[in-house]
Amino acid sequence: MSQLSHRINSQEGLIPLDGQSKYIRTLILRALRGGNLGHAGSALSLVEILRVLFENVLKFDSKNPNWPDRDRLILSKGHGCLALYAILAHFDFFPKSDLDRFCHHNSPLGGHPNHEKIKGVDFSTGSLGHGLSVAVGMALAAKIQKRSSKVFVIMGDGELGEGSVWEAALSAAHHKLNNLIALVDCNKYQAAGQTQQILNLEPLSEKWHAFGFDVFESNGHDISELKKVISQAVIESKKPKMIICHTVKGKGIPEVEQSRGSHFFYSFSPEQHKAFTEMLEKY
Amino acid sequence: MQNEMLASIYQLAHQDTRVVFIGSDLKPETLEEMKKNFSDRFFMEGISEANTIGMAAGLASDGFIPFVNGIAAFMTRRCFEQIALDVCLHNLPVRILGNGGGLSYSVLGPTHMGVEDISILRTLPNMTILVPTNSFEMKELIKQSTNWLGPIYIRISKEINSSYYPSGVQPKIGEAVVFQEPAGPVDVLIVSTGYMTAKCSHAIKQLNQDCIFISHLHFHTIEPFDSKVFFRMASKAKSVLVVEENSVIGGLGSLVLEILSNSSINLNRVKVLGIPKKFLSNYGSHDEQLMDVGLDVNRIASEIKNLCL
Numbered sequence: 001m002s003q004l005s006h007r008i009n010s011q012e013g014l015i016p017l018d019g020q021s022k023y024i025r026t027l028i029l030r031a032l033r034g035g036n037l038g039h040a041g042s043a044l045s046l047v048e049i050l051r052v053l054f055e056n057v058l059k060f061d062s063k064n065p066n067w068p069d070r071d072r073l074i075l076s077k078g079h080g081c082l083a084l085y086a087i088l089a090h091f092d093f094f095p096k097s098d099l100d101r102f103c104h105h106n107s108p109l110g111g112h113p114n115h116e117k118i119k120g121v122d123f124s125t126g127s128l129g130h131g132l133s134v135a136v137g138m139a140l141a142a143k144i145q146k147r148s149s150k151v152f153v154i155m156g157d158g159e160l161g162e163g164s165v166w167e168a169a170l171s172a173a174h175h176k177l178n179n180l181i182a183l184v185d186c187n188k189y190q191a192a193g194q195t196q197q198i199l200n201l202e203p204l205s206e207k208w209h210a211f212g213f214d215v216f217e218s219n220g221h222d223i224s225e226l227k228k229v230i231s232q233a234v235i236e237s238k239k240p241k242m243i244i245c246h247t248v249k250g251k252g253i254p255e256v257e258q259s260r261g262s263h264f265f266y267s268f269s270p271e272q273h274k275a276f277t278e279m280l281e282k283y
Numbered sequence: 284m285q286n287e288m289l290a291s292i293y294q295l296a297h298q299d300t301r302v303v304f305i306g307s308d309l310k311p312e313t314l315e316e317m318k319k320n321f322s323d324r325f326f327m328e329g330i331s332e333a334n335t336i337g338m339a340a341g342l343a344s345d346g347f348i349p350f351v352n353g354i355a356a357f358m359t360r361r362c363f364e365q366i367a368l369d370v371c372l373h374n375l376p377v378r379i380l381g382n383g384g385g386l387s388y389s390v391l392g393p394t395h396m397g398v399e400d401i402s403i404l405r406t407l408p409n410m411t412i413l414v415p416t417n418s419f420e421m422k423e424l425i426k427q428s429t430n431w432l433g434p435i436y437i438r439i440s441k442e443i444n445s446s447y448y449p450s451g452v453q454p455k456i457g458e459a460v461v462f463q464e465p466a467g468p469v470d471v472l473i474v475s476t477g478y479m480t481a482k483c484s485h486a487i488k489q490l491n492q493d494c495i496f497i498s499h500l501h502f503h504t505i506e507p508f509d510s511k512v513f514f515r516m517a518s519k520a521k522s523v524l525v526v527e528e529n530s531v532i533g534g535l536g537s538l539v540l541e542i543l544s545n546s547s548i549n550l551n552r553v554k555v556l557g558i559p560k561k562f563l564s565n566y567g568s569h570d571e572q573l574m575d576v577g578l579d580v581n582r583i584a585s586e587i588k589n590l591c592l
Contacts, residue, residue, distance in 0.1 A: 068345075115373065123344065127368055133334045134369055137341020137349075144303075144323050145345065164365075167334035175326075 012248045013257070015221040017283055021047055025252045025280055027086035027099055031109070032265065033273040035102035038111065040265050041256050042156065043082035045187035045220065045247035050087045052226040053152060057234065062093045065119040071149050072138045074123045076131020077156035077185060078112035084121070085109050093120035129162025131155060132182060136172050139180040139240075150234060154183045158190025161199045166211070172240040173212025180240040181233055182213070185220060187249035191263045208242040220245030253279050284442045285382055287418040291425040292350050293317045296324060299429050303342055305335050307353035336362045339377040340369035348376045348429055354388075355381025355397030355438060363403060370434045371407045377434050378425075384414070384438035385478060385528035386563070386572040393562040397438065402533025404436050405506055411435040412505040413456065414477040417445040420454045420503050427456050440478050440528075441569060447484035459509040462499035463487065464516060469496040470591040472520035474513070476502045476535050479526045479578065486583040494591035505535055510542055517543070522552040522590040526583055528573070531557035556586060 017025070024047050032038045054060070058071045075084050082102070089096045094108065101107035108117035112126030123134055135153040142149040159165065172180050184204075192198050201207070208215045214237055218229035226245065233241040249263075250256030253276050265272075296302040296317055303324045306313055318325045324347075328335050332353050339349035351358070358381045359366070370377045381400055388395040404410050413435060415421035421437070428435055435456075452460055462484060471494070475483040480501040487497055498516050502509065517523055523543075525536040536555030543553060558576050565575055573579050 123341075124368070124372055127364060130337055130365065130369055133337025133365070134341040134344070136334070137338040137343070138345055139341070140326075140338070141342045141345035141347055144347070151341075164333045164337070167331035168337065171328060171331065171334050171338060174329075 031099040031102040034100035039079040041250040046083040074131040078125030128159040129164040132168035139177040213242040220247035336365035343375035359400040389572040399530040416480040
């Protein structure tokens with residue numbers, strides 16, 4: 001039986017970052033600086049998950065973001081939006097200069113993703129525990145319309161405390177939604193502290209298995225392992241899929257990692273930006 | 284009214300492939316034909332109301348028109364955040380049908396009474412709120428709902444004889460129905476919704492010659508509010524009496540007071556008859572419950588009479 005606690009700050013923390021992962025993180029830092037605040041740790045843990053989805057898995061067209069046959073992606077842990085914004089900007093859904101206006105009064109990019117303002121955001125999120133139910137509806141829609149679209153939904157481990165997640169899990173399995181792929185950015189921390197100490201989720205893998213999912217686990221920062229696991233997960237079976245991605249909150253910036261993921265920065269000075277950029281370069 | 288509502292949805296499902304039904308643990312015989320003939324558009328979910336709303340939002344975001352049916356109190360109290368964020372924020376065409384609106388689940392106690400569904404949902408941008416007075420109206424409104432943009436909540440209440448309904452009226456979403464409008468000024472404009480419209484009609488008949496200068500306006504659509512007709516009729520009235528089977532906080536009465544507070548109409552009085560802010564502890568029939576809170580024909584008639592004096 002796997003225990004998340006055994007993996008905290010173990011393999012995930014040791015994974016080095018390649019140039020692309022560092023580059024995406026510089027975009028996150030750019031937005032943090034632009035907004036002078038933001039959920040840094042929750043975004044930094046997500047980068048490789050989003051990279052693999054956008055680089056290798058998702059069907060999308062940034063020039064035609066509402067293409068009906070695209071795969072859907074819901075960032076249910078909407079507070080991780082800085083990573084999504086960085087990836088979407090990288091893939092030309094909107095200009096990178098928008099990152100400099102993160103959370104400004106008239107900016108399209110706010111503290112949680114807004115589907116009306118941002119191309120590439122399929123559904124607005126922010127309040128936790130909503131994404132999986134919406135994904136169930138989208139996966140059913142694809143089946144009724146006989147589209148091959150897959151629906152991906154990314155949740156946080158702290159988010160799994162929401163009861164609505166488990167209602168949706170029952171429904172996804174009941175309807176045999178094998179086109180639904182849920183991922184957990186399992187960075188082991190929520191706002192109040194270590195998830196295991198706030199509301200223990202273990203045995204997490206067994207729980208999802210018991211709820212009727214095919215369950216996979218991966219180092220959430222190891223690009224090649226993530227690619228392998230996700231491509232294995234999307235292979236047809238009769239069940240919805242759960243990929244538990246073990247990550248480090250604040251990955252890539254040792255100061256954020258060591259501050260237990262610094263859930264939210266209320267201010268982000270030019271000096272911090274400089275220091276964090278240097279830390280990232282050396283990582 | 285519930286069976287008529289389900290039949291209307293099945294009829295719509297024949298005509299419009301976007302129509303999907305999602306039930307939350309309803310009786311086994313619910314829409315058996317739809318289940319058989321359109322099995323891919325029929326979902327009987329478990330006791331998981333919040334999930335039904337999120338699921339409906341997901342379906343609606345990909346072009347479907349989901350009709351979600353469950354108990355009014357649960358669908359609104361329990362699912363408020365899903366309705367607010369998944370449905371209203373995205374302005375999706377989800378239709379939520381709440382059974383047992385008002386005090387109609389009279390024997391089931393305060394856990395099951397849908398007495399503040401209208402108040403709760405009135406706070407939400409984009410939400411259309413329908414409270415039909417009878418099955419005829421409900422069927423007409425459901426028929427039109429596939430051409431209506433954005434979310435709709437429909438309160439389903441008890442089946443009643445519709446003899447009080449004005450003949451020749453074709454109800455339309457967003458348009459209030461004039462039940463009575465004498466030429467010239469009136470003492471009282473009665474504004475009502477849902478089952479209370481029937482009660483008000485009976486109360487007016489009961490008054491006979493005691494009070495003859497009365498107008499009566501029925502709102503099957505509470506949001507968006509038909510202010511045009513309301514202002515036309517209110518401007519000819521000395522007083523307004525609002526009668527609703529909903530909490531006096533946040534319902535049609537509150538809406539009327541909000542609208543009037545921004546107008547220059549001079550009225551002697553505005554009185555709201557509704558359900559007080561307390562948990563109702565009695566059981567018995569729907570009418571007994573209504574009597575407990577002063578929403579019976581005699582009490583309504585007496586309020587009208589007071590306002591006529």
